[in-house]
Amino acid sequence: MKNIFTIAGYELIRFFRMRSILLIMLGLPLLLILILGTALSGVFQPSGENEKLEKVKVGVLNKDQGVFNQTISDFLFSPPIHSYVSVNLIKTREELFEKYESREIDYGIVVPADFSDSVISARLTSWEFIEGESIEKNLVARTIFESFISQVNEMQARVFVLGPETLQESLFTDQNLNLQYSNHVKIGSLQKNEGSTSAIQYYAVTMLVMFLLFSGMAAAISLAEEKEAFTLLRLNSIPLHSNTIIIGKLLGVGIFSLIQAMVIISFSTFVYGVDWGDDYITLFGVIILTIVSSTSIGVILTSLLQSSKSIIAIYQALIFVMTFLSGGMIPNLGDFLNSLGKFSINYWSSNTLIRLMIESDSTMIIRNMGVIGSTSLVLALTAGLIYWKVGYHE
Amino acid sequence: MTFIQCEKVVKRYDDLISVDHLSFKVDKYEIFGLLGPNGAGKSSAIKMICGLLKMDQGQIYVDGISVNSNPIEVKKRLGLVPQELAIYENLSARENILFFGKLYGLRGKDLKNKVNEALQFVGLTDRQNERPEKFSGGMKRRLNIACAIVHQPKLIIMDEPTVGIDPQSRNHILESVKKLNEMGSTIIYTSHYMEEIESICTRVGIIDSGRLIALGSVQELKDQNKQDEKITLFVDHIPSEAIFELDVHPQIKEVTATEQTIEIFINSSQTYLQDILFILSKHDVKIQTLQREEPNLESLFLSLTGRTLRD
Ligand SMILES: Nc1ncnc2c1ncn2[C@@H]1O[C@H](COP(=O)(O)OP(=O)(O)OP(=O)(O)O)[C@@H](O)[C@H]1O
Ligand SMILES: [Mg+2]
Numbered sequence: 001m002k003n004i005f006t007i008a009g010y011e012l013i014r015f016f017r018m019r020s021i022l023l024i025m026l027g028l029p030l031l032l033i034l035i036l037g038t039a040l041s042g043v044f045q046p047s048g049e050n051e052k053l054e055k056v057k058v059g060v061l062n063k064d065q066g067v068f069n070q071t072i073s074d075f076l077f078s079p080p081i082h083s084y085v086s087v088n089l090i091k092t093r094e095e096l097f098e099k100y101e102s103r104e105i106d107y108g109i110v111v112p113a114d115f116s117d118s119v120i121s122a123r124l125t126s127w128e129f130i131e132g133e134s135i136e137k138n139l140v141a142r143t144i145f146e147s148f149i150s151q152v153n154e155m156q157a158r159v160f161v162l163g164p165e166t167l168q169e170s171l172f173t174d175q176n177l178n179l180q181y182s183n184h185v186k187i188g189s190l191q192k193n194e195g196s197t198s199a200i201q202y203y204a205v206t207m208l209v210m211f212l213l214f215s216g217m218a219a220a221i222s223l224a225e226e227k228e229a230f231t232l233l234r235l236n237s238i239p240l241h242s243n244t245i246i247i248g249k250l251l252g253v254g255i256f257s258l259i260q261a262m263v264i265i266s267f268s269t270f271v272y273g274v275d276w277g278d279d280y281i282t283l284f285g286v287i288i289l290t291i292v293s294s295t296s297i298g299v300i301l302t303s304l305l306q307s308s309k310s311i312i313a314i315y316q317a318l319i320f321v322m323t324f325l326s327g328g329m330i331p332n333l334g335d336f337l338n339s340l341g342k343f344s345i346n347y348w349s350s351n352t353l354i355r356l357m358i359e360s361d362s363t364m365i366i367r368n369m370g371v372i373g374s375t376s377l378v379l380a381l382t383a384g385l386i387y388w389k390v391g392y393h394e
Numbered sequence: 395m396t397f398i399q400c401e402k403v404v405k406r407y408d409d410l411i412s413v414d415h416l417s418f419k420v421d422k423y424e425i426f427g428l429l430g431p432n433g434a435g436k437s438s439a440i441k442m443i444c445g446l447l448k449m450d451q452g453q454i455y456v457d458g459i460s461v462n463s464n465p466i467e468v469k470k471r472l473g474l475v476p477q478e479l480a481i482y483e484n485l486s487a488r489e490n491i492l493f494f495g496k497l498y499g500l501r502g503k504d505l506k507n508k509v510n511e512a513l514q515f516v517g518l519t520d521r522q523n524e525r526p527e528k529f530s531g532g533m534k535r536r537l538n539i540a541c542a543i544v545h546q547p548k549l550i551i552m553d554e555p556t557v558g559i560d561p562q563s564r565n566h567i568l569e570s571v572k573k574l575n576e577m578g579s580t581i582i583y584t585s586h587y588m589e590e591i592e593s594i595c596t597r598v599g600i601i602d603s604g605r606l607i608a609l610g611s612v613q614e615l616k617d618q619n620k621q622d623e624k625i626t627l628f629v630d631h632i633p634s635e636a637i638f639e640l641d642v643h644p645q646i647k648e649v650t651a652t653e654q655t656i657e658i659f660i661n662s663s664q665t666y667l668q669d670i671l672f673i674l675s676k677h678d679v680k681i682q683t684l685q686r687e688e689p690n691l692e693s694l695f696l697s698l699t700g701r702t703l704r705d
Contacts, residue, residue: 006497139449
């Protein structure tokens with residue numbers, strides 16, 4: 001027993017000394033939340049010193065003819081945007097580049113023709129940004145237009161959690177169609193509105209879940225590296241009871257991931273005012289179960305793959321696919337892909353966390369917890385079985 | 395008193411037999427050397443003694459305990475210095491030793507004292523708080539040893555502990571092996587350097603392709619090979635016809651020629667030295683110096699296998 005804690009303790013020490021792990025597990029989520037948060041909370045409020053900023057001359061080539069066409073032009077000429085940007089509508093790509101060459105515009109934007117369609121069918125979409133020479137102006141333009149895109153994404157996120165019906169219901173009400181553009185460069189509303197959450201709440205959740213999944217990768221890397229560094233050979237020559245080594249190591253990874261979750265949650269709470277709901281016990285439960293699932297996947301992968309390099313590659317692909325399926329859970333892709341998304345760990349964990357935030361119906365939360373619990377149980381048992389068969393040795 | 399007993403141990407990897415009916419005994423307080431070229435099966439044999447590798451056939455007893463049926467008890471008695479460096483690069487030297495010491499069940503003052511002793515022993519006390527990332531190859535090797543001896547085991551097994559280091563560090567390590575032995579440990583030491591084995595081991599087993607081909611004290615093995623001697627000649631030039639004539643001489647076992655030296659392994663050089671000199675002078679070769687070497691483990695290996703230890 002003591003040995004398990006010794007191994008877990010040193011595992012933690014080594015994690016905190018591995019710069020790459022620290023960066024991925026703690027630095028990156030904080031940075032991403034920071035970037036997303038900045039884009040959403042509008043650092044460029046029309047106040048004081050910021051007004052001295054010279055307006056950015058932006059050339060916009062709007063190829064979109066869909067439902068958002070009007071929204072986009074409303075947005076472009078809305079007063080708050082206008083205080084930073086002077087918009088120059090452009091007809092063709094050639095014209096855009098001519099004006100860009102002759103410095104008539106500082107920044108270029110191309111809205112793709114399928115933008116509206118993509119938004120409605122919740123496909124990933126973005127605008128093409130053509131950066132100019134001034135870093136400062138690029139930053140201003142980028143921040144403003146990305147915040148618009150973020151709002152659009154928020155609507156997609158709403159589809160993700162509350163189902164496609166909401167899209168039909170709310171998207172086409174006037175208020176939503178206008179995307180509250182006047183708010184874009186102001187603080188995005190962070191408070192709980194009944195039944196809905198702001199975009200930053202969604203990002204905090206998806207970031208948390210995604211990076212908890214990386215803890216499984218950390219476990220897998222750590223298990224593989226112990227082999228590669230031959231320290232496992234030495235550990236196995238020490239009179240330890242079987243399983244001590246692997247349990248100790250996984251415990252270390254688990255504690256590290258908990259610390260990671262705590263850092264992400266407190267950071268997002270105190271810096272961005274994200275409200276994680278009041279049910280801390282269930283929150284803790286979701287986090288623990290997600291860690292269990294993810295480390296189990298890590299153990300399974302380690303027994304199948306030899307080098308830490310291939311583990312990293314496969315695991316990243318896995319996280320990507322799961323994140324995609326859960327986030328790209330789309331009405332237009334048909335029932336099949338819809339239900340496929342529900343097989344990802346992200347879907348259930350994120351869904352539950354968001355329900356906790358909006359204090360949704362507790363029967364749904366209980367049902368979700370059941371799914372998460374049984375998933376992690378099955379994964380843990382599979383990992384245990386494989387470990388029992390293959391063992392953990394060099 | 396027998397401390398380790400290997401009985402007809404066999405290890406196979408698919409078609410390849412890496413250890414082939416290996417049997418030997420090691421007495422308490424011995425330094426037993428396992429000498430063999432790359433791929434001879436030294437590491438495989440050692441891993442089986444430590445209970446790290448399952449044997450396909452045979453039995454190994456350490457201190458009367460069967461490795462197959464009670465590996466944990468066997469592991470309690472030994473410290474393994476793996477052939478590869480097995481240390482954590484992001485823990486300091488001291489932390490590395492502390493970690494393994496704790497896992498061996500050491501605690502509190504005892505742990506602290508033994509860690510200090512281990513550091514002192516390998517000469518890393520001054521650098522104890524640095525991470526091995528900054529260490530030279532020799533220092534890493536010494537740390538690799540310290541991690542295995544911190545709990546002061548009765549049996550220390552060292553698998554090529556000197557590969558890839560400078561002569562000074564190597565001598566330091568060889569000296570410390572002797573010291574550990576004087577302090578009461580039984581030692582198994584593998585190498586493919588016969589000089590190392592000759593200088594520290596009390597008894598030697600020579601293995602090749604998994605088989606034990608010779609076993610005995612260093613002196614016994616040399617005597618077994620008495621008639622084999624090595625003659626090294628430094629010459630001004632080497633005509634290939636001369637080498638050919640030497641090679642076909644019935645008493646000459648092997649001839650190797652490089653630039654200005656000719657190495658000849660021969661039975662009883664006194665009798666046949668004349669022949670060699672005759673052949674060389676016939677081809678106008680001028681001899682600058684001539685060395686005669688006593689038989690050693692290298693020449694024994696050669697006469698047993700027809701090959702040299704290092705390829
Ligand atoms: N895991 C393995 N799978 C397949 N073959 C192996 C494995 N480990 C060792 N072998 C083979 O068994 C033979 C003996 O290897 P071993 O490592 O015991 O030799 P060694 O004497 O320690 O050599 P070296 O001096 O290079 O360390 C070699 O031919 C090697 O290729
Ligand atoms: Mg070896």
